[in-house]
Amino acid sequence: MLTRSEIERLLPPSAYTDLIEQAFAAYARHETLPSRLAHLDSPPGEFHIKAAGLRDMVAVKIGACFYDRPATLGLPSIVGVIALFDGSTGQPVMFLESATVTRLRTAAATAVAVRHLALPHASTLAVLGTGAQAAAHIAAIRDVRPIERVIVWGRDRARTERFAIEHRAESARTAHDAASQADVVVTLTPATTPYLGVDDVRPGALVAAVGSDAPTKRELRDDLLAAAALVTDVTHQCAEVGELHHRPDTPVRAELGEIVTGLAKGRESAREIVVFDSTGTAIQDAAAAQALYAAAVERGEGRPLPLWE
Template sequence: MQSRAMTLSLTESQVAELLEWDALIEEMEKAMIAFSAGEVTQPARVLHEVKPHGGYFGPMPAVSKDAMGIKLVNFYPGNAGTGIPTHLALIVLCKPETGEPMAIIEGELITEMRTAAVSAVATRPLAGPDAKVLAILGTGTQAGSHVQALRHVRDFTEVRVWGRTPDKAKTFAKEHGCNAMDAEDAVRGADVVVTATSSQTPVLQGA
């Protein structure tokens, strides 16, 4: 009987050492093209409420001729401020030819970077090659990831940030080399605008 290869296990710290923005952006562009061409089976995400704990469980499978896997996402808003992330993820990759499990990967960082990488893919054709001013609305994890990712596809000379909490916006600006300002000033004249906020009310008003 043929022995099965050992399943690889990667922690967040190992993912951080291996995952690079330029390579990720290129791979996400290929994945989006394959999905649009009907080469990937990826059902719409369904969130299952976890009663009575106030959480949500979202299995996210995808299959192509070259890859097969699932990301298991847990969203627990009540974790905010406890030291436990509100979003938790685990990725399982399998060999499409045989179904054998290949890897189990902690998925928080992958989720964080993948989301911003998709925005970077969209920015390349949608923003002019001379785009110089980036406005970020939000100061959370996705805001930071978007600053990093978009700097890989455009040479921004100015990055502006707005946040609902001014002190957080100032801290974010210091950490990421941005200018903190109010929302209207941030977007006025900006070449690229990213809304990376979970606000339940509009932060951008019509012209």
């Protein structure tokens, strides 16, 4: 079993970008088991169940999203676990806290998209949302592009100001004010009503839509999806819970893994707006869990979990 502090100690955040890029490439080459998704509403929250296999191991994640937890319990809104199994025998090999893994692998996936789809000189980043994912995204994107300016926007003005000060960023009063100045826009909100349209982003921008990971969530307006080239993490999953779910006739240029491996072309011009529909896949969880397992075994970290005693 691995705890949150052990997860944070075993792999640095910067290690996740290459790790997740390799996982997307493996998926594109059909070297993984299919990524599967289940969703369960449990008012006032919801559960996400994701499963996939990579190399010789299978990972299953159960994530609970209850946005009233900070107010009612004083705890983060997202909590969960990952179980890692030997794919040839079914034997469980590791049990670990999932929110930390999810935060780091999600930011890494966005960084992979930025690496392959953002303009080479992209230097201004807009982050829409100030929750748990925001800081991780700023750090991951700074690793792959020369970001000189970060602009943040959130629904809570006071929280946005505090976040901006803490992360050496500028705060914006509206989503438009932040996005319209940026080369890379990352949307990280649990919105159910879309708030970002084509008039809010500049030509050539990459928009990473991360918040839509359930059928009711949506951040991008129809006009933005219609005007942009759409790249998905996993197309069938985006059609179930992502931005693609709300505009299913939107043409998909490629999955990110196909672009990583050169099987498909990404950006076609410097003025093209590209949207990356990021729903978060179990392939990412499997890759991260395997790397953590290998590091834990090598360093003698973690502790036995005596389930069968």
